[in-house]
Amino acid sequence: MTTPATTHFDTAARDWDQRPTSLQLAAVPERLLAQLPLQTSDHVLDFGAGTGLLSTAIAPQVAQVTALDMSGAMLQVLDEKGFSNITTRQKDIFAGLPEQYHAIVSCMAMHHVADTAALLRAFAAALHSGGRIALVDLYAEDGSFHGDNAAKGVQHFGFAPDSLRALAEQAGFVDIAFSEILRLQHSNGRAYPLFLMTGRKP
Template sequence: MSTATTTAVTATTTHFDAAARDWDQRPMSQQMAAIAPRLLAAMPLAATDRVLDFGAGTGLLAAQIAPLVAQVTALDTSAAMLQVLTDKGYANITPLQGDIFALAPTALGPFDAIVSAMALHHVADTAALLRALAALLRPGGRVALVDLYAEDGSFHGDNAAKGVHHLGFAPEALQALAEQAGLQDVAFAEILQVQHKNGRSYPLFLMTAHKP
């Protein structure tokens, strides 16, 4: 892992470590709880599935998925966020602290499905991330990724301090990167409008795709 990548991961992790204890009580986090049922309606999971939650945080998404599947690996760089998840006591959620680029695919996958909510914009190299996610899927495996449509930077405000690398995404550009990573049938739909304390509403997309 390069020095630049290490610095970026450290900055992001520091922010989330500091916020972990009260994360689930934030009004924004409470709004995000609506993501899981809408994601599952678009990409149903099977009881035998092994699922990776990338950027799992305190498990707002993983905790709603776990009762429906065999096992969830909750990957995040923040030990404090994962500790909050661990304290929730889900037997079939395995917290894993680490940087996805530093972990060997054989140590993680393969997975039947990969989900993620509001983590993509914290990763500098989106193309490399999509390639890493695709490598972790079994043939026929699916991804369901939620993030911000392109915005003006006002969603986070202090973007650098919060480890933000992208001010949301344009679907066409993200679709091209996903297809270059080997994913197929890439589709986008608005999944949620979140109300910000600044008085504005921000739309979130759900990107679904599968590995042939």
């Protein structure tokens, strides 16, 4: 399926890891992993994996990572990194997740999905009992972070923690916690804080 978002990410893929934003986001995996208990036998889903910011950091610690993304070009860059236990899957998350995971992680992908409640329900359905979420995205902003929001497929100008917490609770998650994980310095001179939301499926 070709959408404004897939066109944007397919075009941006080759240089994705060198963008100033990606260079700053490189600090995220270590901080996220400090909040996410994992076992070497675990299978982890990286939603909106892109070129593998999270997947490549998690893969050495677990048995298997599934890197899901709609953009084939982003996943091609990830495949070229040569991780034997990362499986890339080019598909929309709402096309169905055939496997069950011990954890679902994501960085900067949720704001591209219009129906956040349905996304969190899909996460809950795809997790083993006791499975965890660790999700990173922008706190609510004024739309200035991406600038050209329509062309980049932006559906939400970040998230208010209280609203997101309520949706996560409705999806069945417990032990939901928020923390600021990074402040992104933008070329527009402003700083945009990112949250890490963690939670557990009972």
